[in-house]
Amino acid sequence: MTHPTAAITAYWDAxxxxxxxxxxxxxxxxxxxxxxxxxxxxxxxxTPSDVLDVGCGTGSLAELVAGAGHRVTGVDLAPRMVGAARAKLTAAGLPGRFLVGDAAAPPTGQETFDVLLSRHLVWTLPDPAAALDAWVSRLRPGGVLLLIEGHWREAGQGDEPYVAGAESLPWHRGIRADELADAVRPLVRDLRIHPLGADTALWGGPVSDERYALVARV
Structure with missing residues (x-):
């Protein structure tokens, strides 16, 4: 039987x-x-800051972050995603560090960061509450937690099903803004929700599901 982590890695590699x-x-x-x-x-x-991009994928946000003068570290479970991210920043002439590892427990040792960024990731996590705890612990005092999330009508890439057993994931169809705020609020201060669903430029067209950014400080 394929180990769940191996199946998830294979899915995102593909x-x-x-x-x-x-x-x-x-x-x-x-x-x-x-x-x-x-x-x-x-x-x-x-001001230039140390940014940890968890679940960085192919590095598109990391490229924007580095281009704005921040020092970016990206983490993704899928080696091909990490390879694509490295190549993207190299092609752009931008610095960036990318690591293969579990975004829920980033392999950055005792390092702390000014910002932890995550986009469209929490629906894939088997224990999102533990991940939130781990992420907040990586932030320096006054650091920013930036979660770009949504409550999806569908989960996975296009019409392809996600890995077997995905329906048992706690937030497998995403999470509403108020629910994520309730989960994060005990860990942070100054929490704000910014609705993003109506901004069609972000998505390349209209979307019908809930999308938002949660921004908080620790």
Whole structure:
């Protein structure tokens, strides 16, 4: 029997080849790229900061973050995603460190960061509450937790089913903003929710599910 972690790794490794075809993944359209760049600039510190991007995928947000002058470390379970992220920043002439590892428990030792960034990840986690605890513990005092999430109508890549047993994941169809806020609030201060679903530029077109950014400080 395939170990669940191995199945998840294989799924995202296979997804890496076409991952950037989605408008909000590859950020290839100028309008989409500009919208995400603006969102990052509004949510991240204005001074150069150490940013941990967990579940970094192919590195599109990491590229924007590094391009804004921040020092970025990306973590992803799928080696092909990490390889794509490294290649993307190298091609852009930007610095960045990328590690293969579990985004729920990033392999960064005792390092702490000014920002922890996660986008569309929590639905894949077997224990999201433990991951939130781990992420907050990686932040320096006054650090920023930035979670870009949603409550999905579907989970997985396009019409392809996710790994076997995904229906048992606690947040396998995403999580509503109020529910995620309730889970995060005991760990942080100054928590804010920014609705994003109506900003079609972010997604490359209209979306019908709930999408938002949760921004908090520790």
């Amino acid at each position: 997804a890496a080849r076409d991952f950037d075809e989605e408008p909000d993944h590859g950020l290839r359209a100028p309008e989409t790229r500009a919208a995400w760049s603006d969102l990052m600039s509004r949510c991240l510190p204005s």
